[in-house]
Amino acid sequence: MKGRNWLAVLALAACEPETAEPAWQLYHGDAYSEAPADIPWPAGELALTSDSGADTLTALNPLTGQRLAVVQVGRDPVAIDGPHHLAIDRARGYVYVALSYPAAALTPGPHAAHGSSIRPGYVQKLRLNDLRSVAERAIEANPGDIALSADGSTLVISHFDLATASKVGTVEQRRGRLTWLPAANVGAVAPKTAQVCILPHGLTVAADGRRAWVACYGEDVVAAVDLSVAPPAVVRTPLGPAARSDGAPSYGPYSLVADPSGQRAAVGCTESRDLRFFDLQTGEVAKQRWAEPGAGAVYFAAWSADGAKLWVPTQGPDAIHRVDAATAKTEKTRTFVAGECQKPHEVQRSQSGLLLVVCEGDHQGPGQVLALDPQSLQTLWSVPTGAYPDRVALAGPP
Amino acid sequence: MTPGLAVLRNPARAWLLAAWALVLSACACEPVAPGSAMAHGLWLREHPQASPSQSNFYTCSTCHALTAASANARILPGAPLAGAIARPSFWGGQVRDLLPAINVCRFWFMDAKQPWLPEQAEARAVWAWLEVAAPALPEAVTWSAVGSISDVPAGQAAAGAQVYQAACANCHGKLHSGSGRISKQAPILPEEFLAEHQEYSPQDRRLIGIEKVRHGPFLGYGGRMPPFARQVLSDAQLADLLAYLGL
Known part of the structure; x- marks a missing residue:
């Protein structure tokens, strides 16, 4: 507005409120x-961690470990x-983050503790360029994992809902849900949901966004969900003969990571402390599984580019294992000593071949990301993140 | 350069702001051109239509003064509005930008389900008004959420009466009667508060009072009362207030 106009504004001033x-x-x-x-x-790949205990995303150059930004979300x-x-x-320039509102952070006083x-x-x-929100959508409570189809069309979220899982009732009543919505219209289109299994968590989605597979911790199954039909078709495949749905899982499948070809997935189990292989095409569970005496609970593993190797993080003891995917045999293990990497949650393999390991830490102070040599499993660099990081996501060049 | 500083470094605008300040100082209310975007912004500041919710009773001015000096001894939970467009962050650094910070207020206190978008007339009108209502360099505003709740030492009821008048009366009205309160949704103190929490022990009711003042609707408490950080209401003032309320 020009100066003369402002003078006109002043001249027209009225003192009575409208x-x-x-x-x-x-x-x-x-x-x-x-x-x-x-x-x-960076011109090449970029890496982001979700720092669930600090409300931040930490941006990294995965090649050098340079911390580029820590951004409040x-x-x-x-x-x-x-x-x-x-x-x-990265192609469209967005990142999608699930906000989970952990109950433990919401009950600091007698009134709040009393209520729901x-x-x-x-x-x-x-x-992606500045990590500012452009759209948001309320979804059901306790989002667990989030995945985007390779074509960028479909966003899928699992709900690791302990309250629903602990209800007194039938298996069906205790099953949690999957949410999916068009990524282009996150704020404008109501999401679709389907009840899939008890405590769904780690998931992967088909390249065209028409199918999703999710590891179901509370039911010892992998659920394959056809998102293209209404109502969505759900097929649950037990991970073994001891599968249970009574609240005390035998295997506790928590993570599910597809190989680069999209043919099979590595299912990390936190209760049976092993890694099982699920064929995404046939829906069958391989008889072969990775297990190591004394190994800890298995979290999100990473595949090599050719699908021949896996790097498997375990907690309690905290370690990373290089595994031959064909034989399910351990090739090398590195056990982290105190402070090196507390509670490794996920491994990602960068395009340059480095392994990035996100370490939860003690959930109060900073976590960290380590870069490891894929052969020796030795640390190349380490950078702190915000508290309780639970994912490191990589994106290739735009 | 931040927009607020840009305003100050633009000679024409700086001159206008000086003229504006003169008018403000001469007039008991703020002059506006009827129908202008700035008038719209001022109108939104003073009317609950900043939220489409029929149950909203707050205006921006319920919680924010134009400047710290213009608060007239009121204890307000919100930061002064002047300088807001040039602040680097809001809510103690938890919110990076102004419009999301405004939308925090609209969502948590004013029952607005949908955020204002930058291109919306209302959002732009508020900016238009704030741009002119920023006649000084942005004031540094510190704000720290109080996380866990703990008791405060015993206070003085006489001093608490002043705190009540400065911090509570605008919304809750007079003690015991609620006369002049902003809405029936704002409980009469302390009677309605005590009635709503009669299942608690006296000690827990006291903690709940502290929790309400410090957390507002956040951290699982609920309701729409804004939280008072220690920067605006000290623990000693809170202790006096509790004594006045008989908690």
Whole structure:
């Protein structure tokens, strides 16, 4: 607005407050354009961690370990939003993060502890260049894992809902849900949901977004879900003869990671402390499984580019194992000593061949990301993250 | 350069702001051109239509003064509005940008289900008004959420009466009667508060009072009362207030 116009504004000043809402002129000046400089993404790959205990995302150069940015995310300015897992779409320039609102962070006083602390989750769509939210959508409580189809069309979220799983009732009544929605319209289109299994968590989605597979901790199955039909068709495959749905799982499948060809998935089990192989095409569980005496609970593994090797993180003891995927035999193990990597949660393999391991830490202080040599499993670099990181996601060049 | 600083470094705008300040100082209310976007912003500041919810009773001015000096001894939970467009962050650094910070207020306190988008007329009008209502360099605003709750030492009821008048009366009205309260949703203190929490022990009721003041609707408490950080309401003032309320 020009100076003379402002004088006119002053001349027209009225001291009586308006009571009824009149017709208003639209402000045409610059507004809300305060975005600072973009995050200096590397020309090659980029890495992001979801720091669920700190409400931050940590941005890294996966080649050098340089920490590029630590950015606050979430929508609650007081409580922990719990950004829990994320999925990057570098081609379109977005990252999707699930906000989980962990109950433990919501009960600090006698009133709040007395009431219900279960809050809906949210999924936020952030611009990749500055990690600002452009859209969000309320979803069911306790989002567990989030995955984006390779074509960028479909976002799928599992709900690791302990309250539903612990209900007194039938198996069907205790089953949690899967949510999916078009990634292009996160804020505008109501998501679809389907009840899939008890405590669904780690998941993968087909390249075209029409099918999803999810590891079901509380039911000892992998659920294959056809998202293209209504109602969605769910096929549950037990991971073994001892599969249980009574609240005390024998295997406790928690993670599910597809190989690069999309043919099979590695299912990490936290109760049986082994890794099982699920054929995504036939829906069969291989008889062969990886297990190592004394190994800890298995979390999210990484495949080699040719699908021949796996790097498997375990907790309690905290370690990483290189496994021959054909024979399910351990080739090498590195056990982390105190402070090196507390609670390794996930391994990702970068395009340059490095292994990135995200370590949860003690859930109070910082976690960390380690880069390991894939052969020797020795640490090449280590950088701190925010508290309780639970995913490191990699995206290739744009 | 931040937009607020840009305003100050633009000679024409700086001159206008000076003129504006003169008018503000001469007039008991703030002058606006009827129908202008700035008037729209001012109108939204003073009316609950900043949220489409029929149950909203807050305005921006319920919690925010224009400047710290213009608060007139009121204890307000919100930061002064002047300088807001140039602040680097909000809510103690938890929110990076102004519009999301406004939308935090609209969602948590004003029952607005949908956030304002940057291109919306209302959001732009608020910016238009704030741009002119920022006649000074942005004030540094520190704000720290109080996480876990603990008791405070015994306070003085006489001093608590002043705290109540400065911090509570605008919304809750007069003690015991609620006369003049902003809405029936704001409970009469302390009677309705005690009635709503009669299943608790006296000690827990006291902690719940602290919890409500410090957490507002956050951290699982619920309701729509804004939280008072220690930067605006000290533990000693809170102790006096509790004594005045008989908690």
